[in-house]
Amino acid sequence: MIDQVQEIKERLNIVDIISGYLRLQKAGVNFKALCPFHNEKTPSFMVSPSRQSWHCFGSCGEGGDIFTFIEKIEGVEFPEALKILAEKAGIILKYDNPKLRSEKDKAYEICEKATQFFTASLNNANVILDYLHKRGLQDGTIDEWRLGYAPDSWGSLLSFLGKYGYREPEIEKAGLILRGAKYHDRFRNRLMFPIFDTNGRVVAFSGRIMNDIVPSKTEKADSGKYINSPETILYNKSRILYGLDRAKTDIRKADKVILVEGQMDAVLSWQDGVRNVVATSGTALTENHLLILKRLTNNLVLAFDMDDAGFRATKRGVDLANETGFGVSVLDISSGKDPADFVKERPGEFAKLISESQPIMAYYFNRAFEKFSIDKIEGKKFIALTLLSEIKRLPSAVERSGWLRELSLRLGISESDLREEMERVEIEKTEMNNNGNVDVEKPKMPAKTRREILSERLLALLLKKPELIAEAVKTATFLPKKDFEFLGVLIANQKSFSETRAALSVDLRPRLDFLYLSGDYELEKAGTDFDINKEIKFLIEEIKREHYKEILQKIGQEIKKCEAEEGPNLNKLTEEFKNISKKLYELNKYEKEKSKKN
Secondary structure, three states, rough: HHHHHHHHHHHHHHHHHHHHHOOOOOOOOOEEEEEOOOOOOOOOOEEEEOOOOEEHHHHHEEEEEEHHHHHHOOOOOOHHHHHHHHHOOOOOOOOOOOOOOOOHHHHHHHHHHHHHHHHHHHOOOOOHHHHHOOOOOOOHHHHOOOOEEEEEOHHHHHHHOOOOOOHHHHHOOOOOOOEOOEEEEOOEEEEEEEEEEOOOEEEEEEEEEEOOOOOOOOOOOOOOOOEEEOOOOOOOOOOOOOOHHHHHHHHHHHOOOEOOOOOHHHHHHOHHHHEEEEEEEOOOOOOHHHHHHHOOOEEEEEEOOOOOOHHHHHHHHHHHHHHHHOEEOOOHHHHHOHHHHHHHOOOOOOHHHOOOEEEHHHHHHHHHHOOOOOOOOOHHHHHHHHHHHHHHHHHHHHHHHHHHHHHHOOOOOHHHHHHHHHHHHOOOOOEEEEOOOOOOOOOOOOOHHHHHHHHHHHHHHHHHHHHHHHHHHHHHOOOOOOHHHHHHHHHHOOOOHHHHHOOOOHHHHHHHHHHHHHHHHHHHOOOOOOOOOOOOOOOHHHHHHHHHHHHHHHHHHHHHHHHHHHHOOOOHHHHHHHHHHHHEEEEEEHHHHHHHOO
């Protein structure tokens, strides 16, 4: 084994290996890059061709040879790094005991055999091939991406893998079969997309139901359009980007990555000559995805469905990309088409469309000004609040200043006034869960806070008294995030209930129904003496007060933690606590004076 390690080192050049993961720049006789193992703005990661070694001279201080690099960048142990590099070097490893194969090795073998089975099945399924041709795919592309077909059978794959000696528990661990009364195939009557790791090895699958082409005997009509492999020893969806194994070199060359949602979008874009494209495969954009892409480029172009529902689903991932220093742009595909449809209808034009992509802030501006009317004070105010929260997120002071100037010109409001308003705007930090995914919606909702209860009541009453929406805009930045967005919808659609409901995206309509009914209930319960105008104004002030209380509680907890751990931010947190306390005091004082006058 020691001889083989040396042979691998002799065959491979460390610069070639590392440049497969990072953008290396010449630095005299060496090469440099931004370190992939900690965040930095100035390159401190050095690679020495003469010594065949690398070292980070930044905060992490990591270093080593090609084996240690692969171990760290791929998150694997030495035996797996050895296998990866042996494949790159074209060396067949010889073990002392060939029977002792790792669990991972078997999973890779099973996934590879399954891919061979699915591709062979596709070649015998003319109706599925016809479907792919109608979608615009060429035979060479189908072969290159190893697309396949899972037959409409409970056990054809299981039977095939059994012939090669793989046992049912091993196949189950690879994510390909399920256990019911007995084991059966997970994928049935589905177009199969193998999912590859960065080294081009199959680690999982995504299957599109083909019931609309071939009526199924085993899959129900309401089965999900796509099902994916579960998390396995090989597959972690928050770390895998579909197509990255093919795209990484082109991403580095173009210094740009095109991010699409689905496998078909990625494959057809690649066929159309856009090779720096990857797909999230139906999952949210995660911190891990961004860290992987950050090694290759700082420029991200989103080719997502950006209607209201799609926008909310991707917004936090976009915020995180902005916060981590990506230059984010948005692709404007007309008529709501996805990249796959665009490429099919207008072959050869996708690259030109990408060159015309607009910066994310320009997209936010266009979206806000299209959605709200500047002829009404509440529309102008909501445009300002919406865009100021986005401008405040920008890491660059130069960019913030430029977009403030643009907003000032378009709204006719002075930059100093907008800057003062921006200081009051609170932005939520984009949080990730333990898997590195953005928490867009949590399955178990905690008990509502008092601010959330007050906010819900405010919206319900505003539906009964829409002429007071302009008054409610004053408290917009103090509302919970979901209600801030909902208030924006009400401002943009001040029509009859039925017209407002029709203008909403489908996912927001149930909430509108609930709020409208809640307003009816509140008015009926309150009786004839109820002053709705006075109640709405009271709710506005209470929401502000609760907002400051929540901040104080959060800062207080951070101060306690800082005191216990002797953290360096204690003075900053204490000062922040004083400032918020002062705001709450002034708000309470104002309310007392106002009540005395009344």
